[in-house]
Amino acid sequence: MNFHRRARLRYGHASTASSDNATTIRIALAGNPNSGKTSIFNAITGQHQHIGNYPGVTVEKKFGRIRYKNDLLEIIDLPGTYSLTAYSMEEIVARDFVIQEKPDVIIDVLDSTNLERHLYLLLQFQELGVPLVGALNMSDECEAKGIHVDQNQMSAILGIPLVKTIGNKGSGLGKLLDTAIQVSKGKLPVDQRHLTYGDDVETAHNQIIALLGSDPAFTRKYPPHWLAIKLLEKDRDAIQKVQHGHTQATTILAETDRIRQHLENHFKDDSVAIIAEQRYAYINGTIRETVTVARTRPAVDLTERIDRIVLNRFLGIPIFLLVMFLIYQATFGLGNPLAGYISDLFTRLSEIIKDSMPPGQFRDFLTDGLIAGVGGVLVFLPLVVLLMLGLSLLEDTGYMSRAAFVMDKLFHIFGLHGRSFIPFMLATGCAVPAIMAARSLANRRDRIITILVTPFMMCGAKTPVVAMLAAAFFHEKAGLVFWGVWFFGWVAALTTALFFRKTFFRGDQSPFVMELPPYRLPSPHSVLIHMWQRTLSYIHKAGTIILAAAIIIWFALNYPKPASTIQPVAAHSGIELSQSAPLTTPEQTLRSSFAGKIGVGLEPVLKLAGFDWKLGVTLVAGIAAKEVIISTLGILYGIEEENQAPEDHAKMTAVGWRISRDPAYSPLIAFALMIFVMLYIPCLATLVMVKKELGSWKWPLFQAGYTLVLAFLMAVIIFQGGLLFRSVF
Amino acid sequence: MKNEALNEQNLSQAQEDYLKIILDLIGSHRVARIKEIAQRKNVSMPTVSEAMRKLAQDGLINYSAHELIELTPQGEQTAHQITARHQFLRYFLQEILNIPTDTANAEACALEHHLSAETLERLILLYQFLTNCPRFDENLIEIFRQCLTAENQPDHAECHDCFVKIAFPHTLPDHHTIHIRLADLPEGQEGVIVILGIEAEKRRILIGQGFVPGATIKMERSAVGDQPFIVKLKGLQSKISPELARLIEVAVQSENQQTNMNTNETVVTPSNLAGVPTGQRFRIKKVCGEGEIWQRLIDLGFIKNEVGLVIREALLKDPIEVEIKGTRVSLRRSEARLIETEVLN
DSSP states (O other): OOOOOHHHHHHOEEOOSSOOSOOEEEEEEEEOTTSSHHHHHHHHHTTOEEEEEOTTSOOEEEEEEEEETTEEEEEEEOOOOSOOOSSSHHHHHHHHIIIIIOOSEEEEEEEGGGHHHHHHHHHHHHHTTOOEEEEEEOHHHHHHTTEEEOHHHHHHHHTSOEEEOBGGGTBTHHHHHHHHHHHHTTOSOOOOOOOOOOHHHHHHHHHHHHHHTTOHHHHHHSOHHHHHHHHHTTOHHHHHHHHHHOTTHHHHHHHHHHHHHHHHHHHTSOHHHHHHHHHHHHHHHHHHHHEEESSOOOSSOHHHHHHHHHTOTTTHHHHHHHHHHHHHHHHHHHHHHHHHHHHHHHHHHHHHHHHHSOSSHHHHIIIIIIIHHHHHHHHHHHHHHHHHHHHHHHHHHTHHHHHHHHHHHHHHTTTOOGGGHHHHHHHTTOHHHHHHHGGGOOSHHHHHHHHHHGGGSOOTTHHHHHHHHHHHHHGGGHHHHHHHHHHHHHHHHHHHHHHHHHTTTOSOOOOOOEEOOOOOOOOHHHHHHHHHHHHHHIIIIIHHHHHHHHHHHHHHHHOSOOOOSSHHHHHHHTOOOSSOOOOSOHHHHHHHSHHHHHHHHHHHHHGGGTOOHHHHHHHHHTTTOTTHHHHHHHHHTTOOOSSOOTTOHHHHHHHHHHHHHOTTOOHHHHHHHHHHHHHSSOOHHHHHHHHHHHSSTHHHHHHHHHHHHHHHHHHHHHHHHHHHHHHHO | OOSSOSSTTOOOHHHHHHHHHHHHHHHHHSSEEHHHHHHHHTSOHHHHHHHHHHHHHTTSEEEOSSSEEEEOHHHHHHHHHHHHHHHHHHHIIIIITOOOHHHHHHHHHHHHHHOOHHHHHHHHHHHHHHHHOTTOSSOHHHHHHHHHHHTTOTTOGGGHHHHHHHHSOEEOTTSSEEEEEGGGOOTTOEEEEEEOOSOHHHHHHHHHTTOOTTOEEEEEEOOOTTOOEEEEETTEEEEEOHHHHTTOEEEEEGGGOOSOOOOSSSOOOTTBGGGSOTTOEEEEEEEOOOHHHHHHHHHTTOOTTOEEEEEEEOTTSOSEEEEETTEEEEEOHHHHTTEEEEEEO
């Protein structure tokens, strides 16, 4: 996989563990979302980046280690934030990292075309008193728009070095790193001045700093200058830090309140607003001195022109649906055949083993357990990768926020954020990438609710199951029934979301307000890296556990084996059988296995919904992957199965035909079954992904539990209701 | 009735008419005969004779031989003046106010008789201003004409801004006067009627009931449900239905603005971002709210005195897209409501 391009290669190659005595220089990259920070990170670290988690939280930590000239660099990509308040995990993580990990230098990536806003974050880093370098990114766009930034003057005013860069072309990055390294080594004079926000604020500020000084241990840990401002801003996290860490906590907090009140009375405004306004005033002053616009910007730039169409009141939603459809088509159009190849590959592998090994339990374990398990995981891979590619493109070009804009009102009715729509749309293909996509929801509550309900949608695995049942039991009405069940998926997801919103996850609406960034063409390099990361991450994390679970289920379906009655006779007569004759039918094997025993054991309960032990076993098997339902039914009805793709119509219709002939089943039961399949426990891959995204096993367990209960209740209601209906009429 | 006549001679309206007719007849027929004058004026010939005798006395005509009438130099001058003024007024009524010809003619006559020289000069200046003032790029007369024809279709595209301005309150550039709908006027508040809406039929009703621009009006009791508003107009109590009250725009001094409005419309406090129409620029006065939403708004640039522009709204009117601090930001109307603004022109 060669993702190195021209410029990238210059900057780094992986550092080896055994380095010379050069210590690692730790550089943190910060900036607004959409500042192009990620492109710079990718350009600098290339493939040598890793994704982890900040300890204790589910915020992604991206970092990379490279060797650059004579130094070892560790680059940490901090989460993109607009500010450093205490309201979001990302912001707290960013500031805690700076305070606790004390990186050697911070590079703040700024969009030069919009310094009014981007400098706001820079000021806050300055308040933290850390070594800082500013990257005036997107300087090409700046020039194109006729905006001229007097770099030297601005650098002098702000007191930090500034470097012009073009992140997605890789230009200026060498100089940026050089400057950063120099700053970290103390070779560049960085003005350690403290920002002042006007006399009144300054007085209050100094008073609080003096108060904090009474505990030197505390002030060594948390920069007092910054903390004082945060206390003035009623920063929740700052207050907590004082409460838990400062010896004079109560006095300080009381005094701070008084000081703040005084300030607020003076300005007749809230202290947060006062400080924000002072910051912006400082920024405006700086910009007035240093930024000139050579010619008037065109009133209607390209972004506006595109938005006129894409955000048009009437075209907005159709265009969005079209975009999703295209992504969907591309993903499944390309992905399914690829998945087919992978599936074939594993089938072939399985056959090779069957041919080359003597029959026996170990062989069965290899073919039906291990290979089928691994294959089951890897089969998802093309889909995941392609969907991630599509999503990255949407996000990086800037269309994602437009889509959220267009869909928000609709989703808001169900208590969801406009950004939840993408997981919903994706879930109609596969829940796994849908859950990964929920990451774009900033608010944890929104994310949890979205993740908990999207598996209700009819995904690519449930489709053949429902289609088969519909065709088998409803004949000419099959299409209608199928569509009804598909629609039910949406209804179930949205209603449950609303329910969660109103009960367990009540609370303030998370803010919708968001930036609509200008449209930009992402660099292909960046997009590919994005895709590659997600792929690796999927294989690594999901693969191990899904594999383990698949093996367990295989075991449950095949063991214990039923007693075979023929072999003792053969042994007696001295004839050696070269191959154990399959004297027990697959159905019998199934019945005697753990899964079968569970199915039989649960039968009395299942009967309430009209299900029998066979369906019980099938549904248990379906936990591994919903397609398995068809193959398990196939086994039960004695139809030869060999890991065939469920889209194989011949088999599907065969199974359907057989089931519909079974007097134990009826259209009513089939319908109850379809609904049950739609709602109950999400497949293993999904459950694992849920754990990964939300951080703890309690979530997938909760999900498995509530979906099972809901599914069963619905099935019972349908079945019993139907019987009642029939007996009355 | 004779007010200040145009000429020093204090002619009656009838006499002025005669002079006009005589001038007209001489112009077209070369002579003016009593018979023709009588026909034109629709009176009997003896009446005309008597009038001619008076005119001759005043030295404006020569009434000598049987039936033939001539204008004296002075009479000619006077007649020309009268005719010209009549003509201008008729033109003014027809071209600017779009009055039909017959009415214009008749009213021009009457007007010309009663208007003082100064008033007529002002009208001429007004006409010049509307047609010629270099500070306007467009032909105001043309635009007014569109206003007249569009007024029966309030949703007419060209009139959208005007209609919307009546629907949403706005502050005038002097920052002290605010225009709001009468329906939104708080109890106890006074204002001056400025606009009576753009639907002709309703306007007539309002005028008939005494609601005219320039009149001072005070809100006594706001409407509840279908009940009418009770207002005081020139000291007299009056009722007005909510529907009509929504058509009237009233000017209020901004210091006295109350915030407790009880209208039965979707809640739009007179000056917040949710009420700013698409395409309108605004200035932020204050950002209310608390907690995370408030902080986000500030982080994205919504602060006091910042100027922005409402770019568009989504299909169901929610969310809206706004430009602030050089960035495009989208927000829900519920969030926009937290931002107090004043509308800029």
